[in-house]
Amino acid sequence: MLHRHTLGRVPPKPHTAFYDDGKLLMEQMITREGFHGPFSILYYRTPPTDEFEVERLDLKGFCPVEPVQEQPLHRRHLRTGDVPAGGDYLTGRRTLLISRNLHLGVAKPDAPARRFFSNGDGDELYFVTDGSGYVESVYGVLPFRRHDYILIPKSTPYRLHLAGNRGTLLIFEGRPRLGIPSDYRNAWGQLSDYAPYSHRDFRAPTELLRYEERERIELPFELVTKMEDRLTVHRYRHFPLDVVGWDGVLYPVAFNIHDYQPKTGLVHLPPTIHTTFSGEGFVICSFVPRKVDYHERAIPCPYAHASADMDEVLYYVDGDFTSRRGVGPESISLHPQGVTHGPHPGTYERSIGTQHTNELAVMCDTYEPLRLTRVAAELEDKDYHRSWVTREGESTWKAQGPRTEQ
């Protein structure tokens, strides 16, 4: 939900007769929180309910979700770079971490997008680690590029096309919601000037889909719906996204992480200062290249931290991440609540005097503990939680002297 937007033709007043080429159009409202929340109104040439077949569908690694049975409490590292390319944006999905409010996964497609998808469990947020392309949805065509976030509202029929059919995607599913934090809006719903982005940074669909060309080559059309981690495929003899126009505040948007305006303080600011999106009990933060703390004795590298109430997830995208060793692009670290985490040996001391960081990463802090799936367990670097000690049983901390006089 951002601001009211309109595309194509809509009648002057909702819920009135509206025609295209002399044919009555079917109005559809997509609403949140019953009829009390945000909504959009769309006009279809053929009713979106005109399906001819419905059946159950399983996509291994995505739905149904298979959590591991035993998960000892320690720091974890998943090498998602080891996920082989395969499938499309939907069939290639691999769910890695789950909680009641949040699912996190990746996809590395190598095939053209085929089925449309509508997620009834929550809003979706893609981060495009690599690749570019466009999203086709009932709201039209939304182009995206490398390092974009793409926010897709719950129950939006869409599919995602990648240029050359290849790319790397990080995918969040916020249950039931994921969006712009209310703290970033003023009482009038406008993004405040204190927010780390402005309305101008978000891109909306640019044009409606042209159904005539597609209908000849893809029959029957398939729309996969998801609810409570069960997939169902719906088949249509017409193009199911055949919309003449719409208006409202629900529609997909794209936002590039490099348009995020980072904050820097006199001394180290907590990571949640980089909050970009939020959901029920979790936030998603953007670490972008920036100047760091400017106190003459500041230590820019984060300190050891016991997060008593939140799991912390970090997805490494690019650059040199100052507090970590042994992780690289596409690594995911999971530092669970109940266990102290902190910088790797040597990184804390070395950060003194640093003026700038080129790190690029996406972080998620979540109250609800995250469970690994079986797919995640296969990607795990099993020695990560022991990587804070360089020799068996001996800390390196004593060997480090002060770089500056106190």
Ligand SMILES: [Fe+2]
């Ligand atoms: Fe932390």
